[in-house]
Amino acid sequence: xxxxxxxxxxxxxxxxxxxxxxxxxxxxxxxxxxxxxxxxxxxxxxxxxxxxxxxxxxxxxxxxxxxxxxxxxxxxxxxxxxxxxxxxxxxxxxxxxxxxxxxxxxxxxxxxxxxxxxxxxxxxxxxx
Amino acid sequence: xxxxxxxxxxxxxxxxxxxxxxxxxxxxxxxxxxxxxxxxxxxxxxxxxxxxxxxxxxxxxxxxxxxxxxxxxxxxxxxxxxxxxxxxxxxxxxxxxxxxxxxxxxxxxxxxxxxxxxxxxxxxxxxxxxxxxxxxxxxxxxxxxxxxxxxxxxxxxxxxxxxxxxxxxxxxxxxxxxxxxxxxxxxxxxxxxxxxxxxxxxxxxxxxxxxxxxxxxxxxxxxxxxxx
Numbered sequence: 001x002x003x004x005x006x007x008x009x010x011x012x013x014x015x016x017x018x019x020x021x022x023x024x025x026x027x028x029x030x031x032x033x034x035x036x037x038x039x040x041x042x043x044x045x046x047x048x049x050x051x052x053x054x055x056x057x058x059x060x061x062x063x064x065x066x067x068x069x070x071x072x073x074x075x076x077x078x079x080x081x082x083x084x085x086x087x088x089x090x091x092x093x094x095x096x097x098x099x100x101x102x103x104x105x106x107x108x109x110x111x112x113x114x115x116x117x118x119x120x121x122x123x124x125x126x127x128x
Numbered sequence: 129x130x131x132x133x134x135x136x137x138x139x140x141x142x143x144x145x146x147x148x149x150x151x152x153x154x155x156x157x158x159x160x161x162x163x164x165x166x167x168x169x170x171x172x173x174x175x176x177x178x179x180x181x182x183x184x185x186x187x188x189x190x191x192x193x194x195x196x197x198x199x200x201x202x203x204x205x206x207x208x209x210x211x212x213x214x215x216x217x218x219x220x221x222x223x224x225x226x227x228x229x230x231x232x233x234x235x236x237x238x239x240x241x242x243x244x245x246x247x248x249x250x251x252x253x254x255x256x257x258x259x260x261x262x263x264x265x266x267x268x269x270x271x272x273x274x275x276x277x278x279x280x281x282x283x284x285x286x287x288x289x290x291x292x293x294x295x296x297x298x299x300x301x302x303x304x305x306x307x308x309x310x311x312x313x314x315x316x317x318x319x320x321x322x323x324x325x326x327x328x329x330x331x332x333x334x335x336x337x338x339x340x341x342x343x344x345x346x347x348x349x350x351x352x353x354x355x356x
Contacts, residue, residue, distance in 0.1 A: 002227060002258035009140040017136050024131060028140070035257055035287055082286035083319040092322020104136045110129045 006036055006102065007044035013104045014054055021109040023057040031064045031099035033082075038063065057107070066099030144262055147230035151237070151265025158242035161351045162250060163344075164266035166288065168281075169254030171272040172298040174202045175331040177249060180340050181209050188348050191245040193236055195253045197224040202251065214239040218253060227258035230265060247348050256281070260288040268347055270294040275306060279313035282320040289320045294343060300330040 014026055030036050038061050045059045068084065069076045072091035084094045139145070155162050167173050174194075181190055191212040194203040203215040216236045218225035225232070233250065240248065250266065252259040269292040273281055276299055282289040289295065295317060297310070310328075317326065327343065329336030 002261055005225065005227070005229070005258070005262075006140060009143060012143055013136065013138055013140055017134055017138075021132075033287060034261070035285075081319075082283055082290075084286075084290065085319055085322050092318075094322070102140050104138050104140055106133055106135045106137075108131045108133050111132055112129065 003037060003040040004044045004048070007041055007048045010045070010059075010104055011048050011052060011054055014057070014107055015052065017104075017107060018053045018109055020053060020113050021111065023054045023107050023109050025060060025108040026054065026057050027060045027062065027105045027107070029062045029064055029101040029103045029105050031101040032066050033096065033099040034102045036102065062105070064098055064101050067097035069095045069097045071095050141261065144230045147234055148263035148265045151230055151234055152267075154237060155242065155248070155265060155267075156355075159352075159355070160242050160245055160248050161348045162248045162264075162266045162268075163347065164250050164252060164259070164264055164269045165271070166252045166256075166259045166269065166292070167254060167272035167274075168256045168277060171254070171274045171277065172331045173251050173254070173272050174205055176272060176296065176298060176329065176337075176340070177251065178205060178209065179331050179334060179337045180344065181206075181211060185247070185341060185344055188247050188345065189245045190247045190249065190344075191240055193233065193240060193248060193250045195228040195232070195251055197226070197253060212241055212245060225258075226253055226255045227262050228252050228264055229262040233264040247344065256285040256288045260285075260291045267351055268293045270296065272296045272298050273313075273317075274299040275302060275308045275310060275313065279309050279316060282313070282316040286320045289317060289324075292321070293325060295321070295324055295326045296336075296340065297326060297328045298331060300328055300335055301332045 010028060014023055042059055049055060049057055065078055067078055070086035070089060070091055071093045073086060073089040075086055075088040085092050086094060165173055192206050193214050193216060195216045196202060198217055198219050200215045203213045206213045214236055216232055250264060271288060271292045273295060275297060327336050327339045329340060
């Protein structure tokens with residue numbers, strides 16, 4: 001539902017690091033706890049990237065399963081339903097080991113300035 | 129054309145979090161405690177606020193920031209309580225955002241007399257998914273879940289239910305007309321957010337509202353204590 005905001009946020013993050021170079025690939029790690037729908041995110045990515053340094057950038061999503069760790073008894077498990085009580089000792093003190101990522105991992109850029117970028121228009125789209 | 133790999137490893141919402149921290153600093157400077165109040169549409173956030181703030185909250189002055197996609201219906205309702213209310217609409221582009229983000233709240237700060245209140249309640253846009261992702265500078269998060277929504281909602285929207293310090297179970301007056309198993313709802317809530325504070329309320333009959341008012345006072349008091 002908030003994939004448009006997330007796509008815009010990814011674009012902003014990439015732009016800060018791209019240094020005006022054309023971006024060919026954007027790799028993002030998405031944890032399942034973030035409730036991001038990958039297809040929806042790709043759909044909005046195609047909208048927000050138009051006319052920016054990411055005009056030609058493919059979005060690669062690495063989906064990450066949820067992993068929990070009980071801080072009381074150190075038991076580790078992957079929950080099938082979103083239950084955050086330790087199945088071993090029933091403690092509610094549980095840490096999320098993985099699955100909360102929404103992280104721009106890396107990008108691939110071409111070694112030349114992006115001639116096609118129209119920053120003004122891009123900024124308008126990104127602000128949405 | 130030669131390609132270069134640029135390692136970034138940065139949360140996509142870092143920019144929002146940075147603005148949220150700036151908001152928080154502004155609130156702190158004015159000694160204002162901030163609650164981010166969230167729920168699905170129609171769960172009863174505004175009605176609960178109307179009930180809870182109908183009488184003064186001791187010497188705590190309260191302000192409300194209303195977030196809606198369109199219109200000022202909720203702000204108009206709360207204005208009759210004679211407390212400072214500001215309206216924030218999210219429809220400034222195409223469609224309208226389904227949540228408040230830190231930047232939107234920042235843009236509303238000039239409309240809020242922070243020096244004249246001790247507690248600010250930010251009523252978020254009705255939605256169980258997106259608001260959970262976007263910090264706005266709040267001290268604590270609270271949410272309303274009405275019993276008409278069904279007992280499975282904590283399991284379906286874990287991010288929201290897990291991110292809150294208080295869950296208000298609302299519309300208890302409708303219990304005789306529904307088949308909901310409230311114990312099951314509370315069990316699911318405990319699975320997602322073990323030990324979370326919860327209050328059973330009815331905005332209609334006023335049941336539980338005094339406990340909610342007590343919680344509001346506690347939140348302000350514990351913040352003041354932390355600062356002192």
